[in-house]
Amino acid sequence: MKQKDDFSIWPPYQFFYIESMLARTEAALISAGWIDDFHNRMESGMWKIDQYEVLNHVQNIVHQAGALSRYFWPSKKYEGRGVELRRVFSVDETSPLKSRDVRNQAEHFDEKIDEYIKGHIAGNFFPSYVGPKPPNHGAPMLFFRAYYVDKRALEILGKQIELPALVKEIMRIHLLLAKSMDSGCVFPSEAGNTDFEEEES
Template sequence: MDDLENYIKESGGIQPPHLAFYSQAIRFNVESAMVSIETLASFIEMTNDTKGDYEMTGELQDSILDHLQNLLVHAGALSRYFWPSKPGKHDLHKLRSETLKKHFGLTDESPLKSRKLRNQLEHFDENLDKYLWAKPIVGHVLPAYVGGEIESGGVPAHLFRAFYLDIGVYETLGVRHEVQPIVDEICYLYQRFHSEPNT
C-alpha cells in the first residue's frame, strides 16, 4: 500500500480542508433544485386556493414540467456525490461518498440513492432512442401533460413528460418517479446548509 492510498483511506477520501469544495458543489445542486421546489409549491398552493378552477395553459404546463425535470436532474447530480457508480482507484469515490453521507446525515434509505432515477436522466438521449424505436407509437401521444392520472380505457398512452397531480408522480418515457420523497430530502439538505454556517 503506497502513501497516497494510505492517506486516502485515513482521510476518508476527503482531505479536511477540501470538504468546503464538496459542500459548495452540493450546495449548488440543492439550491438550484429549491428554486424549482418553491415554484412547484406556489403552483400547488394556487390549485388549492382556486379549488382546481384555473386554466392549464400550454405555457403553465411546460413550466411545471420544466421545474419537475430540473428538480430531478439536480437530484440525480446529488446522488452521484453520495452513491458513486464506481468505487474509484484506492476506493477514493467510495470513501468520499461515505464521508459525505456522514457529514450530511444521509443513509442508504435516502430516495436520492435511486439508480432508476439517475439512469433515466443520465442516459436520457439513449433512453429516448430506445423508447421511440421499441414498438410502434400508437394511441394517445402526449408530449406534455399535467393533471389527474390518465385512464386510457385500453388505448395505449405515450407521454414524453407528465405530472399526475392526484398522486404526485412524474412520468417520462414510461418510467415513474414519486416526487415528494425527493423534495423532502432536498429540503432537508437545504436546511442543513442554512442552519449550519460551516456545512
C-alpha cells in the same frame, strides 16, 4: 492507497463539496417552491396551466436530485468519497436519491430516449401532460413528460418518480449544507454538531 472506508476529505477542502451540493439543493428547492405555489393557486382556481413551465420545474427537481445523488453514489473510482459524504450527511441506502430512475435524469438521458423508442412501444403518444393520472381504458396513453397533480409524480419515458419524499430528502440535506456554511464551511461532524436534523415545528 487508502481503502474506501478510510477516505477522508481534509476540512480546508470540504467547502468545495458543500458549495457544489448547495447549488444543486437550492436550484431544486426553488422549483419545488414554484410547484407548491402552482398547486395552491390551482386548488383556488387562480392558475391557468402552462404545461411546459410546470413540467420544466418538475423535471428540474428530479434533474438536480440526480446530480446530487452522484456525490453520494459516485463511480467506483471515487467510491471512498461517496462513503464519506453518506456518513457525514446521514444518507443511507433507503434514500430516494439512490433511485436509478432519479439518477437516469442526470446521466445519459439521450441514450435513455434511444432505448425507449427501440422498444417498439405502441399507443397514443402525447409530448406533455399536466393533470390527474388518466385511467387505464382502451389504448394506452404514452407521455414523453407528464406531471400527475393528484400524485405529485413525474412520469418520463415510462418511469414514474414521486416528488414528496424526494423533495423532503433534498430539504434535509439542504439544511445540513446551509448550517455547514454557517459553521465555517466544514462538514457537520467537523462543526461539532452531528445532529442537524430539521427542527420540529
